[in-house]
Amino acid sequence: AIVYSSLINGFCSSGRLKEAVRFFDEMVGRGISPCVVTYNSLIHGFCQLDLLKEAARIFDKMVGQRISPDVVTFTVLIYCLCKKGKVGEASELFEMMIRLGNQPNEVTYTSMIYGLCLVGRLDEAAEMFNSMVERGLEQNIKSYNTLINGYCKGRAIEGAMLLFRELHEKGLKPTTFTYTTLIGAFCQAGRVKTAKKLWNEMQNCGLSPNLCTYSVLLDGLCKIGHIEEAMDVFKSMKTADLEGNVEIFSILIDGMCRANKLEEARKLFDEISKKGMVPD
């Protein structure tokens, strides 16, 4: 059953659901009983493809087989609903799992925080975040990142910065995700100086910017018309052993077009193909 679960999970993660389902049927046919993990993997697979109805069917099937859903089952469904902006339904599931004796964990909470932020209910997200402590759960770096991102997207950078300081006080270490979120937010707010300060700070802390980090900074620089600076940063990627991907190029090309440097844009465009990438 574990071998099958791994296989099913592998195929689900690559979006090859059909084959995963075939393995599922095959295991059942051979008299091997799927367990919670098998079901969870399938449910997750369907959720990732936005096939919520199908996911619900699998859920019913597992209950029919007297397999009790566990924290992961509920969390997967909650996350999926949250991602689609259906926080209301997610909250119902959240309550239901507690009634059924499954205690939400850090992941469940983070999913709820994510969902609440997505629909702009920042206060409730913060409440959720605070209630983790009462539940005896650790407000870990991922939950911080999620809420920080929520504040940033909700144009509440100052609130995000408060959280950023708070996490330090708790002895937590910010990650590249944390910095990428904040750098992006400051760029969008036109505060590129502060963004660059964070950019330097993260490297002093031993964190390396990755493609996402470069992309938010490049986007910020391009949007305020600092094309030269953006190109310098872009060149510095090479020294960091990072190859630009299509997103990076599209940011730069967009920047060049905005600045009316169409020839430069074309050069960058040609570079995409030279690298064997496909423009989208």
Added chain:
RNA sequence: CUCGUAACAAGCUA
């Protein structure tokens, strides 16, 4: 006390 499943960051389009 062996194994498998879930959460956070990036681009264009009045």
